[in-house]
Amino acid sequence: MIRPWLPLTAANLADVPGALGVFEISDPSGVIAIEYAGGHSSFGLRGRLERWLDERPGLSFRYERTNSYLSRYRELVRAFENEHGEPPEQPNRTDQRLEGDR
Amino acid sequence: MSLPVTDVQRDLIDLVRRFVSTEIVPLEFELDPDESELSAPVLERLTTKTKQMGLYNIDVPEEFGGAGLDTVTRTLLAMEMSQHRAGLYAPCYAAFGQPDMGQLYDGTDEQKERYLYPVLRAEKKSFFALTEPSGGSDPARAIQTRAKRDGSDWIINGNKTFISGADTADFGLVFARTGDQESGRSGITCFIVDADTPGFTVRRVIHTLRSGHCPTELTFEDVRVPAAAVLGEVGQGFALATERLTKNRIPYAAGCLGVAMKAHRMAVEYAGTRSVFGSTLAEHEGIQWMLVDNEIDLRSATLITLDAAERADSGQPFRTEVALAKIVATEAAGRVVDRAIQIHGGYGVTKDLPLERWYRELRIRRIGEGSTETQKMIVSRDLLRGRYRGLLDR
Numbered sequence: 200m201i202r203p204w205l206p207l208t209a210a211n212l213a214d215v216p217g218a219l220g221v222f223e224i225s226d227p228s229g230v231i232a233i234e235y236a237g238g239h240s241s242f243g244l245r246g247r248l249e250r251w252l253d254e255r256p257g258l259s260f261r262y263e264r265t266n267s268y269l270s271r272y273r274e275l276v277r278a279f280e281n282e283h284g285e286p287p288e289q290p291n292r293t294d295q296r297l298e299g300d301r
Numbered sequence: 302m303s304l305p306v307t308d309v310q311r312d313l314i315d316l317v318r319r320f321v322s323t324e325i326v327p328l329e330f331e332l333d334p335d336e337s338e339l340s341a342p343v344l345e346r347l348t349t350k351t352k353q354m355g356l357y358n359i360d361v362p363e364e365f366g367g368a369g370l371d372t373v374t375r376t377l378l379a380m381e382m383s384q385h386r387a388g389l390y391a392p393c394y395a396a397f398g399q400p401d402m403g404q405l406y407d408g409t410d411e412q413k414e415r416y417l418y419p420v421l422r423a424e425k426k427s428f429f430a431l432t433e434p435s436g437g438s439d440p441a442r443a444i445q446t447r448a449k450r451d452g453s454d455w456i457i458n459g460n461k462t463f464i465s466g467a468d469t470a471d472f473g474l475v476f477a478r479t480g481d482q483e484s485g486r487s488g489i490t491c492f493i494v495d496a497d498t499p500g501f502t503v504r505r506v507i508h509t510l511r512s513g514h515c516p517t518e519l520t521f522e523d524v525r526v527p528a529a530a531v532l533g534e535v536g537q538g539f540a541l542a543t544e545r546l547t548k549n550r551i552p553y554a555a556g557c558l559g560v561a562m563k564a565h566r567m568a569v570e571y572a573g574t575r576s577v578f579g580s581t582l583a584e585h586e587g588i589q590w591m592l593v594d595n596e597i598d599l600r601s602a603t604l605i606t607l608d609a610a611e612r613a614d615s616g617q618p619f620r621t622e623v624a625l626a627k628i629v630a631t632e633a634a635g636r637v638v639d640r641a642i643q644i645h646g647g648y649g650v651t652k653d654l655p656l657e658r659w660y661r662e663l664r665i666r667r668i669g670e671g672s673t674e675t676q677k678m679i680v681s682r683d684l685l686r687g688r689y690r691g692l693l694d695r
Contacts, residue, residue, distance in 0.1 A: 238334035238652035267508035269335050270515045274506040277468055 200263050200275070207251055207258040215262060217243035221272045222262035224251055231258075232289045233279060235272040310374050316354055317381040324350065325393050329386045334652040337391040337513035347396035348423075358421055360401035360552075365421060367398070372551055376610040379552040380603075383559030386655035389662045390514060392556060401549070402427055404474055404491065404541045408532055416472060416493060428473035430461040430519060431542050437463065438675045440476065441486040441539055446521060448477035448490060453528045455479075457492065457500075461519040468503045468517050470496050475521070476538050484536075491538035492530045500524040510661040546670060550623045551613060553670050554606045554630030558599065560659045561634035564641035565595045567656070572644055582644060591640045598633035605629050608692075617695075621683045624676040631666040632673060638663055 200223060205211045207224070222244060224232040236247040244262050251258060265271050280286050306314070324347060328339070339347070351357040359375065361367020370378070382392035398421075405417040419425035436443035446459025457477050467473060472495045480488020494501060500522040506515045533541050569592060572583040582588045606629075609622035638659045642649035649656045667673050683689035 235333075265508070267512045269333065269337075269513040270506055270508050270511070273468075273515055274508075277506075 200261055202261045202263060204259040204261050207248070207260045209252060211260075212245055212248050212252070215245040215248055216264060217245050218264045219266055219268045220244045220262055220264040221268055221275060222248060222260055223275070225259045226255070226257055230279060230287050232287050233272065233275045234289075235268040237268055306377065310377055313356075313374060314377055314381055317356070317378050318384075320350070320354070320396075321381060321385055321388075321393065324396075325385045325388075328394075329655075332387075333513075334386060334655070334658060335512035337387050337394070337511075339394045344394060344396065347394070348398075351393075351396050351398075356397055358398035360398065360403075361421060362406065365406065365417070367421070372548070372610040372613040373607060376551055376555045376607060379555035380559040380562065383556040384563040386658060387513070388563075389556055389560050389659060389666070390511060392559075399423065399426070401545070402429070402474070403545050403548075404532055407541070408493075409529070411529065412493060412532065419471075425471040426466060426469055428464050428467040428470040429545075430464045430467070430473050430475045432461060432463045434460055434462050438672060440542065441489065444476060444478050444489055445482075446475070446477040448479050448492060451525070454525050455492065455528070455530065457494070457521045457524040457526065459521050460504075461521075463507065463516045464519055465514065465516050467496070467519055468506065468515055472496055474532060476542055477521075479535055486539035487536050489538040489542075490535050491532040491541050492526055493532055494521075494524060494526055494530065498524050498526065510665055547620055547623055548613060550627045550670050551606065551610050553666075554602075554609070554623075554626045557630045557634035557663060557666050558603055558606060560663065561595075561599055561602075561637035564638045564656055564659060565592075565599060567654075568592060568595065568641040568644045588644060591644060595637045595640055598637050602626075602629040602633040621680050621689055624671075624679040627671065628673050628676045628680075631663065635660075635663045635667060 200221075204225060219236055219238065219240075220243065221233070221235045223230050224234070232251075234247060236244040240247055242249075244264070248260055248262070251260070263271065276286055328343070348357055356368050356378075358365075358367035359370060359378065361369070363369030379392065382397065383389055385393075387394060402417070402420055405412065405420070408417060416425065416427070420427055431437065431440050431444075433440075433443055433445055435445050446457065446461065448455045448457045457475065459477065461475070464473070472493055475492045475494045476489055477492060478484070478488050479490040482488075501524050502520045502522070504518045504520050506517055509516060532538070572588050572592065573581055575582045577585070605622075606626040609619060609626035612619035612622045638656060642656045642660060645654065645656060648654055651657065680689070
């Protein structure tokens with residue numbers, strides 16, 4: 200993902216499109232979550248990122264618009280696993296395959 | 302040519318149809334519209350049911366614990382199994398078993414123990430690596446990946462592309478040239494390569510119209526495998542590959558038709574209820590003609606596909622029939638779904654309905670497993686070389 204990291208603030212989220220895509224969340228320790236805004240998501244990337252707003256202070260995000268959001272998401276998770284030996288902790292996420300992406 | 306559906310086949314069709322409507326479709330209300338996988342617990346729950354139905358490992362011969370269906374029955378069920386959102390490429394999310402790796406039935410006892418049986422028990426995943434950057438339609442000439450002997454071992458070097466599932470697989474069947482470039486199909490050998498073999502790399506995921514799926518690019522750099530990794534005979538790999546590809550094209554075609562049947566049924570229903578210009582869509586001639594064109598496409602393609610299946614069961618050559626089925630089913634299904642979208646208007650292209658996914662994925666079907674043009678070459682060869690016998694002359 201080549202977009203720059205941005206602080207996770209309401210002002211920054213206002214510029215995020217309501218499109219399909221993938222995004223990463225980080226704290227000072229590094230990437231803590233990789234997610235996607237899929238076909239069921241209300242307000243796309245912006246809507247999914249807004250769920251993280253009140254999670255905890257000091258978070259950053261970056262995103263990528265793509266219609267291939269699922270294959271790109273799996274690619275990002277796989278790359279993370281290859282680098283760190285395990286998937287990101289995903290504290291704010293249930294299994295999207297079970298819960299859908301509403 | 303005789304294509305009546307037997308009572309047993311009818312019962313199996315009803316069984317699978319019920320499974321799709323009660324077990325699969327409700328799940329898809331919750332899943333992402335592009336999803337092709339289920340979580341392990343949900344899949345396990347479903348496979349428990351297909352095992353009780355006697356239809357788990359549907360493509361596997363009976364002697365290996367599979368359903369052991371004839372090709373016509375398998376084709377009829379493929380038309381049912383695909384009638385849901387993910388059904389084209391992930392019929393029932395693999396609840397009826399993983400895609401067949403039929404080449405392994407011909408493996409040695411050691412290869413069966415190490416690879417075949419774990420695959421059948423869903424403990425190992427595999428990939429099938431034939432296509433290369435130099436081409437996939439004519440693998441006999443296109444394969445540039447080379448395997449050279451080094452003592453009793455083989456050293457593999459080269460690249461593969463559009464390989465499904467290699468990023469999560471435990472091993473793969475890799476086709477490499479062991480003869481010289483001019484040796485054609487007789488110079489290709491199939492190797493079983495473990496995914497953790499040094500020098501084997503999944504270089505990248507290729508993003509396509511199928512969002513829920515990850516074809517990959519592979520690199521082989523001095524990948525050393527033992528002589529025991531050769532599947533079948535040295536130089537006979539091409540026959541292993543084409544045998545699988547030819548027979549697989551029948552359920553492949555049938556899956557397209559299942560999706561198109563579902564899309565057509567949706568279009569008929571919608572046309573009967575949607576009001577426009579003071580009457581239902583169905584009362585407009587333009588819509589009626591689209592529906593009739595769908596019916597013509599579906600009936601003709603279904604008959605041609607079942608004819609290919611029956612031919613395969615008869616033990617007679619069926620390459621031409623399969624090529625025709627692959628052409629008409631993929632092309633007709635694309636047209637049917639396109640018309641169904643047109644009838645649904647704006648809703649047809651939203652992710653609220655499965656039509657847009659089928660439209661995207663069916664476009665790939667005209668290329669995958671041998672493009673329409675490649676299939677036409679197969680048919681025309683038989684026509685022009687005097688091997689082909691017309692429908693009434695067979």
